[in-house]
Amino acid sequence: MYVEREQDVLRAASMYYLQDLKMEVIARHLGTSRSTVSRLIKRARQAGLVEITLRPASTRAPGLGRSVAAAFGIDTYVVPVPDSASHIERLDQVSMTAARLLSSWFDSDMVMGVAWGTTLASVSRFLTPKPTRGSHVVQLNGAANMRTSGIEYASDLISSFGTAFGAAVHHFSVPAFFDYPDTKAAMWRERSVRRVLDMQRRADIAVFSVGAVAGAVPSHVYSAGYLDDADVRLLHEEGVVGDVCTVFLRADGSWQDVHLNERATGPTPDELQRVPRRVCVVAGDNKVAPLLAGLRAGVVTDLVVDEITATLLLDAVEPATPRRRPRT
Template identity: 45%
Template sequence: MHDDSALYQAAELYFVQGMTMGAVAERFDVSRSTVSRMLAEAKERGIVTMTLRMPDNRSDRLSRRIHDLFGVTAHIAGTRRGARSAQRLEAVSRYAANLLTEWVTDGCIVGVAWGTTTSTVASHLRHKDVQDVTVVQLNGAAGPHSTGVGTSTPVLSTMARAFNAELYPFPTPAFFDLEQTRSLLWQESSVRRILAMRVAAQMAVFSVGAFRGPVLSQVYLEGHLSDAALRNLNENRVVGDMCTVFIREDGSYADIDLNRKASGPTPSELARIPRRMCVVAGYHKVRGILGALRSGAVTDLVIDDLTAGEVIDHLENGGRPHSGARA
């Protein structure tokens, strides 16, 4: 047994001054094993206490900030400084694919909105041996110049294969010419079956489409909207879409005329699904991301660190967080 004074001196030399155990042993004229026992004894008596602190990196801070503002879980994919939009998209898509592989379990119903981002997510999925999984298409894809098969089928089929899932496609237009046509079609038994699957989904995977920028939503690239419709959306301060439903930066959407002709679920309908993964990347989507977060449609945001920082910067430079959905 050593007295507290000797234990303190040995601990101070070793832990504070950084002396080696051999040097401390020479100072006390004892063996190194004796010094080791002295240090252990100093810990037992409370002379030495240890504190561990997790490193606080930028991604952690951004994730906490987004959660504090919007109540969602932010999964931050790291990128290198100055990464281009395509590189950001790759980073978040890989991250999202890994999360999906973890989250999808036996009996899960997964709703998927087709698009550039979800297609990239699907390309990174690994096969998982699960049973009785269902993949259901959330929004129609047919347009004035195509059937939509080439747009929606690849992403949905790839996801279905990854999870041995049964696929339920949604063979309707992305946008109807007439609201009445949509209302009538929604009464057909074959369509009601898909709508029921949407309601029963435990998970939804979607992104936020953007009008402008280096990686545009397929909604805008494939001729689904006329020039007049695009002008109308601009006049209505629309900043993007989720599942072909258009949103403003404040999260509102219900009074946008074109949404009554859209095939996808509204933010309030999405909000009934327990887990809603929104996968986004790119500075051009910042305002759309804020609209999605404010609409209440997102539980899990998969985003790269650069875009997450740009979302926070936009808020601090004039945008204001809004809690709860605004229809």
């Protein structure tokens, strides 16, 4: 006799609503019947684990997606959100979509590179289990800092991706930024570091967001002890608008002569471009400038973005033709 468990309620609802699996398939996964799966999904709704929101047919998300794709030559997934949505609500919706897409793209014998940060931490919360074989998840940028260590934060985040896919996890146990470029050069010769760098180079998918220097919600790299005041002043003086994998970018996408990049441990745009699929997940008004810089640097092949941010992105590209935010 089948006994309902809370974890089965959550698993059934996740597979049905987030992975679009049919009830027959879910029943096989759970070792039960279709009718039981139907009951589990109903219970998830009653318990508040699932909230169903109807979005109007007038949403501009599909058109925005086509416009962004045409402007930058990338695949774009625009997530509909109401104008009244808070930053957290926008981030949740985008993270949920990104988690679903990653589950459909990542499979056995693949390598996924993951950059730590607030957005990827959100994505990790929506990952649903998908067992794979011979797969690997590797951390893309170092995380240690002077104030909060940062190692445990990044380790937990990367491990959550590995757990979701049953993949071997490779942590990158170096600082986010070295104090001296010479120290970085020496560490890059160490066998333990080279092993992780080699795994990064094997990545089939890289997943990251963009960090914003300014805005009401500062990105993790700017708010958690990774930079001191002198570093931040230097970034402003050099025209930096944000970062990708803790490598700093100007508005035009240039990065090579930004001084802090000599000490950064994340992959450069040139190195990222060697990864076949590069997934950028973005939500928030303050992310528009760094997102545009990342697009100009050529680091993105697949963009997951909310409707409001996509509208602001196109406004930034075509300032002469202001767009009205979508009504909901």
